Amino acid sequence: LAKTTQPISMDSYEGQEVNITCSHNNIATNDYITWYQQFPSQGPRFIIQGYKTKVTNEVASLFIPADRKSSTLSLPRVSLSDTAVYYCLVARGTHNYGQNFVFGPGTRLSVLP
Amino acid sequence: GAGVSQSPSNKVTEKGKDVELRCDPISGHTALYWYRQRLGQGxxxxxxxxxxxAPDKSGLPSDRFSAERTGESVSTLTIQRTQQEDSAVYLCASSTRISSGLNTEAFFGQGTRLTVV
Structure with missing residues (x-):
């Protein structure tokens, strides 16, 4: 299973765009990249998932270069409520695979006023 | 139910006692996961x-930990002879069957906060 590396923490100010990059150098052909968000005292929540190029939803954008060895989660115009831990996961696109949802330490984003 | 439900939400137990934690997944979700999250950690x-x-038990830290699930319904995580290092939030998640080529998202419960004193 591809190991992921992301910054331990980041600070930002309200209204700024935040980009969190995750490295996954040994990603396999059938692996997908997924990001989760976790607020204090809550379970993680799915944000976005992608395989290659760019994916955008109402919450975030995910940029994946052609070699897929990294990915960048982009949060536009963050607010104080975006303060959370963000997890990057690389998961295999097959069933019966418990290690599909193995979370690293994540990136603790602090949004300041 | 509308989401993944876990009970109890909080549990304080004495060292050496056994505890059972319960998870009700979203109806129709065939996959169920248990996680442990220590304070400030992933x-x-x-x-x-x-x-x-057959379940993937590769993450269980010791033989004091066990979990059961009947079919595609409720799961219980049992910790025997609890130790202080077992203190953590125990999270359960469920997802639909992962179809070929696409990994589906996991839905998490609020967790059970276990404190061993």
Whole structure:
């Protein structure tokens, strides 16, 4: 299973765009990249998932270069409520695979006023 | 139910006692996961159930930990002879069967906060 590396923490100010990059150098052909968000005292929540190029939803954008060895989660115009831990996961696109949802330490984003 | 439900939400137990934690997944979700999260740390994978297949127990930290699931319904995580280092939030998640080529998202419960004193 591809190991992921992301910054331990980041600070930002309200209204700024935040980009969190995750490295996954040994990603396999059938692996997908997924990001989760976790607020204090809550379970993680799915944000976005992608395989290659760019994916955008109402919450975030995910940029994946052609070699897929990294990915960048982009949060536009963050607010104080975006303060959370963000997890990057690389998961295999097959069933019966418990290690599909193995979370690293994540990136603790602090949004300041 | 509308989401993944875990009970109890909080549990305080004495060292050496056994505890049972319960998870009700979203109806129709065949996959169920248990995680442990210590204060200020990331999620630690414990065990994974997928339908009637043999569970993936590779994350269980010791033989004091066990989990059961009947079919595609409720799961219980049991910790025997609890130790202080077992104090953590135990999170359960469920997802639909992962179809070929696409990994589906996991839905998490609020967790059970276990404190061993």
């Amino acid at each position: 999620l630690e994978f414990l065990i994974y159930f997928q339908g009637n297949s």
